[in-house]
Every structure is written in C-alpha cells, then in structure tokens.
Amino acid sequence: NAGVTQTPKFQVLKTGQSMTLQCAQDMNHEYMSWYRQDPGMGLRLIHYSVGAGITDQGEVPNGYNVSRSTTEDFPLRLLSAAPSQTSVYFCASSYSDVWANVLTFGAGSRLTVL
Amino acid sequence: QKEVEQDPGPLSVPEGAIVSLNCTYSNSAFQYFMWYRQYSRKGPELLMYTYSSGNKEDGRFTAQVDKSSKYISLFIRDSQPSDSATYLCAMSGQTSYDKVIFGPGTSLSVIP
Numbered sequence: 001n002a003g004v005t006q007t008p009k010f011q012v013l014k015t016g017q018s019m020t021l022q023c024a025q026d027m028n029h030e031y032m033s034w035y036r037q038d039p040g041m042g043l044r045l046i047h048y049s050v051g052a053g054i055t056d057q058g059e060v061p062n063g064y065n066v067s068r069s070t071t072e073d074f075p076l077r078l079l080s081a082a083p084s085q086t087s088v089y090f091c092a093s094s095y096s097d098v099w100a101n102v103l104t105f106g107a108g109s110r111l112t113v114l
Numbered sequence: 115q116k117e118v119e120q121d122p123g124p125l126s127v128p129e130g131a132i133v134s135l136n137c138t139y140s141n142s143a144f145q146y147f148m149w150y151r152q153y154s155r156k157g158p159e160l161l162m163y164t165y166s167s168g169n170k171e172d173g174r175f176t177a178q179v180d181k182s183s184k185y186i187s188l189f190i191r192d193s194q195p196s197d198s199a200t201y202l203c204a205m206s207g208q209t210s211y212d213k214v215i216f217g218p219g220t221s222l223s224v225i226p
Contacts, residue, residue, distance in 0.1 A: 004157075035216075040122060042202065043158070043216040058213060090157055101146050101206040101214050105157030 002026050006091050006106035013081040013113045021076040021109045023091030031094045032074040033103070036060065036087040043090065049074055081113045117141050120203055120217030129226050133190040137203035137217045140184065144205040144215075147179050149188045152200045152219065161201075162188065193224045 007022045025032065033048035035058075045058030049068040063085060065077040074093075078085060088110050092103040120137045127133055135149075146165055150158035162177040164170045170177045176189040186205075190197055203217040 040218050042118070042120075042218040043204075045213050048213065092157075101204075101212065102148070102160055102163055103150075103158075103214065105159065107157050108155070 004091055004093055004104055004106035006089075006109050008109060009107065010110050011112070013078070013111065015081060015083060015113060017081050019078050019081065021078075021089055021091075021111070023074045023076065023106060024072050025074075025091075025093045025104075026072065027093065027104065028071060029093035029095055029104070030071065032068065033058070033092050034064070034066065034074070034076045035090045035092065036085075037090060037108075038087050046076065046089075078111075081111075083113045085111065086113045087111060117215050118203065118205065118217040120220055122218055122220060124221040124223060126223045126225060127193055129193060129195060129224055131193050131224070133193050133197070133222060133224075135188040135190075135201050135203075135220050135222070137186050138184055139186075139205060139215075141205075141207070141215075142181075142184065143207045146206045146212075147177070147186050148204040148214070149175075149177060150202040150204055150216075152202060154199075158202055195224050195226050198223045 004025045030051045034046040035043040037043050044060050047066040049055045055066050088108050091106045118139045149162040151161045152158040167179045167181045174191045178187045200219040200221045202219040206212040206214045
C-alpha cells in the first residue's frame with residue numbers, strides 16, 4: 001500500500017515549457033486534489049476531482065490543467081510554465097463521504113521555473 | 115484579510131514544555147477543523163480532526179475549537195524533539211465536500 005505517489009520529486013523548467021506532474025493513489029479514494037505551497041501562503045487549492053471524469057477549479061487554477069480518466073490517477077499539467085509557478089506541489093486524496101476533507105498527501109514535487 | 119490566519123513563528127521551546135498553537139478565521143461557515151503536521155521536505159499528515167466546537171484529546175495533543183470567537187488551538191503537552199515540525203491548521207465548510215482552507219503554518223522547534 002503505497003498511499004499517494006507523486007513524480008517527479010524535483011523538476012527545473014524554462015519559461016514557456018510545459019510538463020505534467022503525476023499523481024497516483026492505491027487507496028481507492030474518489031476525491032483527489034492538487035495544492036501548491038509557497039512560503040507564508042499555506043497550501044492553496046489548484047484543482048480537485050470528486051471522481052473519475054469529474055474535475056473542478058480551486059482557488060488558483062490559472063495556468064494549470066487536470067483530467068481524471070481513472071480513480072487512481074490525477075495528473076496536473078502546466079501549459080506554459082512561468083516563474084510564478086515555482087513552488088512545491090502536493091497531491092492529496094480522501095474518501096468521498098464523511099471523511100472527504102481528511103486528506104492524505106503525497107511527498108511533494110518541487111518545481112523551479114527559470 | 116485572509117480566511118485563515120496563523121502566526122508563522124518560528125516558535126522555539128525546551129523539551130517538556132507545553133506548546134500552544136493558534137489560528138483565527140473569518141468564515142463562520144467553517145464546521146470542520148483539522149491540524150496537520152509537516153516535517154521538513156515531507157507532505158502534511160493529519161494530526162487531529164474535530165467537528166464544530168469543543169475539545170478533543172489524543173495522547174499529548176489537545177485540539178480546541180471556539181466558534182464564537184472564530185479561534186482554534188492545538189496544545190502539545192510534554193513536547194519532544196520529534197514534535198519539531200510545521201503545524202498547519204485547516205478548516206472546511208458545511209459539508210465534507212467543501213474545499214479545505216489551510217493556514218500558512220507555524221514552525222516549531224523543540225530543543226533537547
């Protein structure tokens with residue numbers, strides 16, 4: 001039981017490049033989400049999904065795209081990287097009932113955009 | 115005004131001390147209150163979870179919620195060096211599907 005697995009752990013991009021952060025969970029959780037963590041800002045919700053085929057925007061969705069084709073996977077795409085997207089990205093999942101807001105986090109993906 | 119405010123610290127205490135961590139919030143719709151602990155370069159992990167007002171105790175940890183003051187606290191008794199981490203308060207609204215809003219976190223160091 002691996003929990004929530006994120007890849008890559010580290011990535012350096014140039015401005016304008018695109019990339020995909022991968023997130024997979026093996027707990028059969030229906031709810032999955034992406035957060036970014038910046039100093040002094042806490043965790044901010046980018047996008048979330050309540051099940052396969054269903055996604056919605058969070059607080060800071062601009063510049064990011066998601067899809068949910070399976071229960072297990074929830075990739076986050078950066079369409080055209082900008083220095084403002086330099087951050088640590090966390091994927092999180094939870095059961096989609098009473099405990100939907102009790103999140104299990106991955107270890108994070110540290111992204112630098114030059 | 116941010117929805118959730120938290121003193122970022124850093125907070126440094128001697129081993130064995132009682133630690134008090136606090137958050138204030140502005141949205142009266144919040145019903146679920148959580149504390150997450152985050153070790154350096156790791157993902158946050160759930161520490162405590164409460165619904166509505168009141169206290170909850172788990173070992174050396176006690177969570178308090180005062181909805182009338184929009185104020186939540188986490189107390190750590192007999193603090194240990196292994197408690198050194200960043201503590202994030204988090205809260206969400208009327209249903210468990212509501213998005214979870216995090217405070218910026220308080221960095222705690224427990225000195226042996």
